[in-house]
Amino acid sequence: MATTSGFSRRKTYNFDQVFNPDHSQDDVYDGLGINNLINKVVEGYHATIFAYGQTGSGKTFTMEGNERELDEGRTSEVHDSLEDGITQRGILELFEQIQQTQKVEKGKHISVFCSFLQIYNEKVFDLLNPSSVGGLTALRKTQTNMSDTSGLRIRWTKKDQFVVENLYVFECQTHEEALKLFKFGSQNKILASHNLNEFSSRSHSIFTLTIETQDIKLNHNVTISRLQLVDLAGSEKQSLTGTTGQQAKESIDINKSLLVLRKVITSLTENNGRDIVPYRESKLTQLLKQSLGGNSYTLMIACLSPCDKFIEENLSTLNYAAKASMISNLPTKNVDPQMVQLNEIKKKVRDVEVELRQANDHI
Numbered sequence: 192m193a194t195t196s197g198f199s200r201r202k203t204y205n206f207d208q209v210f211n212p213d214h215s216q217d218d219v220y221d222g223l224g225i226n227n228l229i230n231k232v233v234e235g236y237h238a239t240i241f242a243y244g245q246t247g248s249g250k251t252f253t254m255e256g257n258e259r260e261l262d263e264g265r266t267s268e269v270h271d272s273l274e275d276g277i278t279q280r281g282i283l284e285l286f287e288q289i290q291q292t293q294k295v296e297k298g299k300h301i302s303v304f305c306s307f308l309q310i311y312n313e314k315v316f317d318l319l320n321p322s323s324v325g326g327l328t329a330l331r332k333t334q335t336n337m338s339d340t341s342g343l344r345i346r347w348t349k350k351d352q353f354v355v356e357n358l359y360v361f362e363c364q365t366h367e368e369a370l371k372l373f374k375f376g377s378q379n380k381i382l383a384s385h386n387l388n389e390f391s392s393r394s395h396s397i398f399t400l401t402i403e404t405q406d407i408k409l410n411h412n413v414t415i416s417r418l419q420l421v422d423l424a425g426s427e428k429q430s431l432t433g434t435t436g437q438q439a440k441e442s443i444d445i446n447k448s449l450l451v452l453r454k455v456i457t458s459l460t461e462n463n464g465r466d467i468v469p470y471r472e473s474k475l476t477q478l479l480k481q482s483l484g485g486n487s488y489t490l491m492i493a494c495l496s497p498c499d500k501f502i503e504e505n506l507s508t509l510n511y512a513a514k515a516s517m518i519s520n521l522p523t524k525n526v527d528p529q530m531v532q533l534n535e536i537k538k539k540v541r542d543v544e545v546e547l548r549q550a551n552d553h554i
C-alpha cells in the first residue's frame with residue numbers, strides 16, 4: 192500500500208510484497224519467493240522477472256546488485272555476495288535445484304544454456320558476442336551515426352514466438368560458468384552518467400537461462416523452459432537528468448519502448464482482448480510477449496525513488512504495476528511438440544511390431 196502525503200487525495204495500491212530501504216537483497220529475494228518461481232522453471236514452465244521504475248530507482252541494483260561498483264574497486268576488492276541481486280542468486284538457486292532434481296528423479300537429464308542481449312536504440316545486440324559488443328561500443332564512443340549498426344534480426348516463429356536470430360547461446364555445466372557469462376555480458380552493457388544516476392542503464396537487457404529437460408522414463412519427452420531476467424532502462428525526464436546529444440537520443444528511444452510496454456499492459460488489462468495487443472511496436476515487447484498475457488509466470492518489481500520530487504514518476508510506476516497485476520497469464524508446461532509427436536509415432540511402431548510378431552506366431 193502507498194499513500195501520498197501532501198496531496199488531498201489518498202491513493203491506495205495492493206501488492207503481494209512491499210520492501211523498504213532497510214530490507215537487504217536477501218530479504219527481497221526470499222520475500223518475493225523466487226525459489227518457487229525457479230522451481231516452476233525446472234518443472235518446465237517459463238518465468239520472467241523484471242524491475243520497472245524511473246531512472247535511479249534501483250532496478251539494476253535489484254536485478255544485478257552492486258557488481259559494477261565492486262568491479263570498479265570502489266567499495267571493496269573482494270566480491271561481497273550479500274550485495275548480489277536477483278540474477279546472481281537466481282543462477283545459484285537454479286543449479287542447486289537442478290542438482291537436487293537429478294538426484295531424486297534419476298531418469299531426468301537437464302541441460303542449461305545462457306544468452307544475454309541488450310536492446311539499444313531499438314536494436315538488438317548480443318552481449319556475449321565480443322565482435323558485436325566491440326563494434327557497438329566503438330561506434331558509441333566516436334558518436335558515429337548509430338543507424339550504421341544494424342543489430343540482430345527478430346524473427347516470428349510458427350510457435351507464436353519472437354526469436355532473435357544468430358544470438359550466441361552457451362551451454363553451462365555449473366553455476367560458476369553461468370555467472371562468468373553474466374558478468375562478461377553485464378560489463379558490456381551500455382551505461383552513462385547523468386544527474387540522477389552515475390551508472391544509468393542506457394539499454395534494456397535480457398539474460399536468459401534456457402533449461403532443456405529430457406525425461407527418459409517419460410518416453411524421452413523433452414521440455415524446454417526459460418528464465419528471463421530483465422533489467423530495463425529507466426523512464427526519464429530530460430529536464431531532471433540533464434542529458435543532451437547522444438544521451439538525449441537514447442532517452443527518447445528508452446522512453447519510446449517503455450511507452451509501448453505501458454500500451455501493452457493497458458491493452459491487456461483494459462480492452463478485454465478486443466483490440467490487437469501492440470507487441471510488434473517495440474523490440475522489448477516482442478521479446479516479452481510470453482511474459483505479458485502469455486504462458487509464462489511473471490514477476491514485476493515496481494521500484495520507487497524515496498524522494499518527494501519524484502512523486503509523479505512514482506505514482507505512474509505504481510499505476511502501471513497495479514494494472515500489470517491484473518494481466519492473467521496462462522502458464523503451461525513447454526513440452527516440445529515435435530518430440531511428443533515423434534514419441535507417439537515410435538510407440539505406434541512398437542505396437543505394430545508386437546502385433547506383427549503375434550500374428551506371425553499364430554500363422
Ligand SMILES: Nc1ncnc2c1ncn2[C@@H]1O[C@H](COP(=O)(O)OP(=O)(O)OP(=O)(O)O)[C@@H](O)[C@H]1O
Pocket residue numbers: 212244245246247248249250251252253257388390391392393423424425426494
Ligand atoms: N536498495 C538500495 N540500497 C542501496 N543502494 C541502492 C538501492 N537501490 C539503488 N541503490 C543505488 O542507487 C543508485 C541507482 O540505482 P540503479 O542504478 O539500480 O537505478 P536504475 O533504476 O537501474 O536506474 P537507470 O534506469 O538509470 O538504469 C546505484 O548507485 C545503486 O547502487
Ligand SMILES: [Mg+2]
Pocket residue numbers: 250251252390391392422423424425
Ligand atoms: Mg539501471
